[in-house]
Amino acid sequence: DTEVTQTPKHLVMGMTNKKSLKCEQHMGHRAMYWYKQKAKKPPELMFVYSYEKLSINESVPSRFSPECPNSSLLNLHLHALQPEDSALYLCASSQEARGTDTQYFGPGTRLTVL
Amino acid sequence: RKEVEQDPGPFNVPEGATVAFNCTYSNSASQSFFWYRQDCRKEPKLLMSVYSSGNEDGRFTAQLNRASQYISLLIRDSKLSDSATYLCVVNRAGSNYKLTFGKGTLLTVNP
Numbered sequence: 001d002t003e004v005t006q007t008p009k010h011l012v013m014g015m016t017n018k019k020s021l022k023c024e025q026h027m028g029h030r031a032m033y034w035y036k037q038k039a040k041k042p043p044e045l046m047f048v049y050s051y052e053k054l055s056i057n058e059s060v061p062s063r064f065s066p067e068c069p070n071s072s073l074l075n076l077h078l079h080a081l082q083p084e085d086s087a088l089y090l091c092a093s094s095q096e097a098r099g100t101d102t103q104y105f106g107p108g109t110r111l112t113v114l
Numbered sequence: 115r116k117e118v119e120q121d122p123g124p125f126n127v128p129e130g131a132t133v134a135f136n137c138t139y140s141n142s143a144s145q146s147f148f149w150y151r152q153d154c155r156k157e158p159k160l161l162m163s164v165y166s167s168g169n170e171d172g173r174f175t176a177q178l179n180r181a182s183q184y185i186s187l188l189i190r191d192s193k194l195s196d197s198a199t200y201l202c203v204v205n206r207a208g209s210n211y212k213l214t215f216g217k218g219t220l221l222t223v224n225p
Contacts, residue, residue: 042201042215043158056212090157099146099205103213105157 003027004106006091012112013081021076021109023091029104031097032074034066035090037108043090049074050097081113115140120202120216128224131192135219137185137202146205147178149187151198152218158201162187192223 004025013019023032031050035043048056049068057066063085065077074091088108094101120137127133139147147164162169164176164185175188185202202216 042217044215045212048212088155099213100163102148102160102163105159107157110155 004091004093004104006089006106006109008109009107010110010112012114013078014114015081015083017081018077018079020078021089021091021111023074023076023093023106024072025093025104025106026072027093027095027104028071029093029095030071031094031101032068033092033094033103034074034076035092035105037088037090039087047076048097055097078111081111083113086111086113117141117206117214118202118204118216120200121219122217123219123221125219125221126224127192127221129192129194131223132188132190133192133221134189135187135200135202135221137187137216139183139185139202139204139214141204141206142180142183144183144204144206147185148203148213149174149176149185150201150203150215152201153198158215161200189221192221194223194225197221197223 007022034046037043046060047066052068063080067075090108091106092103094103149161150158151161152158162176164178168177173190177186199218199220201218206212206214
């Protein structure tokens with residue numbers, strides 16, 4: 001089973017709202033990732049967690065706050081977002097945080113900020 | 115030069131055609147190479163890893179030329195279901211798990 005699940009599938013929020021995106025995998029993977037993808041663009045890396053510790057933050061604004069409660073779960077907390085933050089947010093996981101390990105992507109959360 | 119550069123496309127081919135995608139990468143220290151496919155409004159899915167010796171999986175053949183910093187993907191006998199965006203992905207040198215995606219090439223296979 002190479003499944004990464006994400007909830008919700010769609011999210012509409014106002015600029016003053018606080019919401020969270022959730023990601024889950026049960027493959028025993030120790031690396032998890034958040035990506036942002038705008039229309040007709042490739043995914044852009046936001047954060048990498050390795051063994052539940054944040055190892056990479058790609059200079060993401062603080063209105064995005066990741067959290068890894070345990071090895072299977074990854075959250076992305078959203079607060080005071082801007083309309084330009086509207087995008088597809090993809091979670092991925094891999095066995096370890098190694099370039100040779102395949103990253104498996106979840107179906108994404110399509111976020112619209114009004 | 116961009117980190118990962120792909121044919122801009124789009125490619126429109128008839129069923130049964132052979133189609134080739136090309137990709138170049140800028141950092142000679144890059145270690146790992148992949149082709150992902152992404153269907154419209156779906157997540158990227160790994161199609162193949164690319165090895166130095168080249169590798170084949172059914173109708174798909176991937177090649178890597180480290181000297182030219184060039185990666186290719188060949189699809190033979192294309193099917194309607196091959197219609198998707200094909201993403202060339204390279205691990206970023208200096209860190210083993212920071213993948214860099216090319217912009218992708220859209221393929222449409224027509225009946």
